Amino acid sequence: MNEKNVIIKIMRKLLLILCLIFLPVAAFAEELPDVQLEMRDYDVIEVPQGTFIPVMNAQEISTQYCSEGYKVKFIVTNDLFMHDTNIIPKDTEIYGYIEKINDPVVGTNAAMKIRVSKLVFTDGVEIPIRGYLYTSNDNVFGGGISDPVKYIKLAQRQLRVRKTTLQIKPSYERKMGTHVTIPAGSDEIVVLTAPAQITHTLTN
Numbered sequence: 001m002n003e004k005n006v007i008i009k010i011m012r013k014l015l016l017i018l019c020l021i022f023l024p025v026a027a028f029a030e031e032l033p034d035v036q037l038e039m040r041d042y043d044v045i046e047v048p049q050g051t052f053i054p055v056m057n058a059q060e061i062s063t064q065y066c067s068e069g070y071k072v073k074f075i076v077t078n079d080l081f082m083h084d085t086n087i088i089p090k091d092t093e094i095y096g097y098i099e100k101i102n103d104p105v106v107g108t109n110a111a112m113k114i115r116v117s118k119l120v121f122t123d124g125v126e127i128p129i130r131g132y133l134y135t136s137n138d139n140v141f142g143g144g145i146s147d148p149v150k151y152i153k154l155a156q157r158q159l160r161v162r163k164t165t166l167q168i169k170p171s172y173e174r175k176m177g178t179h180v181t182i183p184a185g186s187d188e189i190v191v192l193t194a195p196a197q198i199t200h201t202l203t204n
Contacts, residue, residue, distance in 0.1 A: 045087050047080075047196040052134065054078050055094055057186045063101050063110035063142065064179040070098045072114060074133075074190065087198045093120040094190055096133070102143065104177030111143030112180060116190050121202060130194040133182075139191070142180030149173040 055074035096116035148170035
């Protein structure tokens with residue numbers, strides 16, 4: 001066997017090895033575009049702190065029979081858009097719990113504060129959030145002064161017209177405070193206390 005035949009045999013073996021290596025890679029590369037097209041875009045959209053989300057209360061919540069940690073549910077009533085993207089669609093569910101309850105006492109009504117912790121989209125995907133059910137009183141429901149025990153009538157004389165009028169003044173004593181209730185179906189607002197990282201959006 002001459003040197004030329006040896007070289008030819010070596011070249012054929014090298015060619016066979018290269019074919020065995022690159023043919024599976026080429027076949028796999030042809031399938032990659034289809035796989036990539038099926039992948040969802042997970043770019044993060046940040047919803048800023050202080051954003052208001054209109055919701056409907058899904059069940060009655062009351063300090064009379066609920067306790068701290070009681071789980072609550074709200075339903076988003078309007079689509080929330082950002083940069084032409086519907087980031088929180090209508091009917092998205094928001095879950096939370098009663099963070100703090102103050103029972104009624106003499107002079108003060110009951111109060112509660114409700115924290116929210118996650119969004120659940122209609123397709124079941126969950127996104128963690130931080131926020132509260134909003135009120136202008138630091139997100140506290142209730143907690144006002146209870147009604148007076150009685151009203152006192154006071155006569156006040158007006159010297160210029162020589163006339164006496166009666167004024168009604170609440171007594172210093174106050175009644176036992178009352179419980180606070182958020183009725184089922186009531187329109188409420190959730191306020192975010194930290195930016196929400198939305199990594200999922202529903203597509204039609």
